[in-house]
Amino acid sequence: MSENATLTTVPALQADDVSVVFGGLVAVNKVSFTVPDQSIVSLIGPNGAGKTTFFNVLTGLYPTERGGQVLLGGRDVTGMAPHKIASLGLARTFQNIRLFNLMTAEENVKVAMHSHLKSGVFGTVIRAPWQRREEHEAHEFALDLLKFVGIGKSAYEYARNLSYGDQRRLEVARALALKPRVLLLDEPTAGMNPRESAEFVDFVHRVRDERKVSVLLIEHDMSVVMRVSERITVLDRGEKIAEGTAEEVRTNPRVVEAYLGSAANDNHVTIDDGEEAGS
Numbered sequence: 001m002s003e004n005a006t007l008t009t010v011p012a013l014q015a016d017d018v019s020v021v022f023g024g025l026v027a028v029n030k031v032s033f034t035v036p037d038q039s040i041v042s043l044i045g046p047n048g049a050g051k052t053t054f055f056n057v058l059t060g061l062y063p064t065e066r067g068g069q070v071l072l073g074g075r076d077v078t079g080m081a082p083h084k085i086a087s088l089g090l091a092r093t094f095q096n097i098r099l100f101n102l103m104t105a106e107e108n109v110k111v112a113m114h115s116h117l118k119s120g121v122f123g124t125v126i127r128a129p130w131q132r133r134e135e136h137e138a139h140e141f142a143l144d145l146l147k148f149v150g151i152g153k154s155a156y157e158y159a160r161n162l163s164y165g166d167q168r169r170l171e172v173a174r175a176l177a178l179k180p181r182v183l184l185l186d187e188p189t190a191g192m193n194p195r196e197s198a199e200f201v202d203f204v205h206r207v208r209d210e211r212k213v214s215v216l217l218i219e220h221d222m223s224v225v226m227r228v229s230e231r232i233t234v235l236d237r238g239e240k241i242a243e244g245t246a247e248e249v250r251t252n253p254r255v256v257e258a259y260l261g262s263a264a265n266d267n268h269v270t271i272d273d274g275e276e277a278g279s
């Protein structure tokens with residue numbers, strides 16, 4: 001009981017006072033935020049706000065400067081290498097799809113699993129029974145994940161032959177192969193049509209509910225952000241300017257100003273959630 005209570009109160013991911021400076025430019029300035037366990041959180045902001053830079057600190061690609069800290073499931077991962085942080089439970093997809101094009105979908109997922117396997121992905125010629133068993137389990141697990149993301153029928157297709165939407169799904173399957181605690185999605189709906197984006201919102205909820213992960217997104221499509229997020233953090237010019245529910249954020253004057261300029265405020269413009277389009 002007390003152990004469960006502790007588990008539910010530890011945030012899946014927490015950043016404290018994260019800062020990144022490029023030369024004279026403070027790209028991220030003392031940003032703190034929390035991704036509660038098994039929640040869906042979006043990080044938004046105008047171009048150049050610092051979203052990608054902040055993501056890169058969370059995943060270990062950039063160091064945080066001036067004494068910031070990143071905690072994954074309560075564990076301090078500040079300064080750890082990206083592969084180490086990934087193996088501890090932080091998986092990500094990229095803004096530009098990064099798959100092994102000349103591998104099948106199933107192989108792409110198995111490659112991602114290598115840190116969980118004892119025998120490696122493509123084993124030796126002579127295999128011990130335990131290696132064959134592990135290989136079989138990895139294969140079944142990969143097929144299961146591909147089915148889960150909706151591309152089970154394409155398991156043996158080369159990644160490069162999959163449609164754009166299916167490549168995005170494969171990226172998610174590959175990230176989930178790490179059995180992460182937190183899944184970071186970098187502009188996941190870029191290039192999707194409105195129908196695919198709407199389906200994606202349901203998909204993210206299913207990922208959270210069935211795989212028991214927390215999801216953190218950088219997303220530009222406001223109709224997706226407003227529908228998918230339980231909590232939104234807004235950056236502007238490296239600073240956190242707002243945080244809250246979709247409703248709180250879309251009516252926040254600082255957020256409206258950051259996106260549309262102060263003149264927009266005078267006309268009572270709010271961040272469009274896609275519902276009022278054409279009304």
Ligand SMILES: Nc1ncnc2c1ncn2[C@@H]1O[C@H](COP(=O)(O)OP(=O)(O)OP(=O)(O)O)[C@@H](O)[C@H]1O
Nearest residue numbers: 022025026027045046047048049050051052053054
């Ligand atoms: N490697 C770098 N060297 C120098 N400046 C950088 C570097 N990466 C980003 N910047 C600058 O840091 C600021 C934040 O950039 P970042 O890419 O994090 O913003 P963003 O919110 O992700 O923007 P976008 O939505 O356009 O992707 C920008 O002013 C950018 O020009």
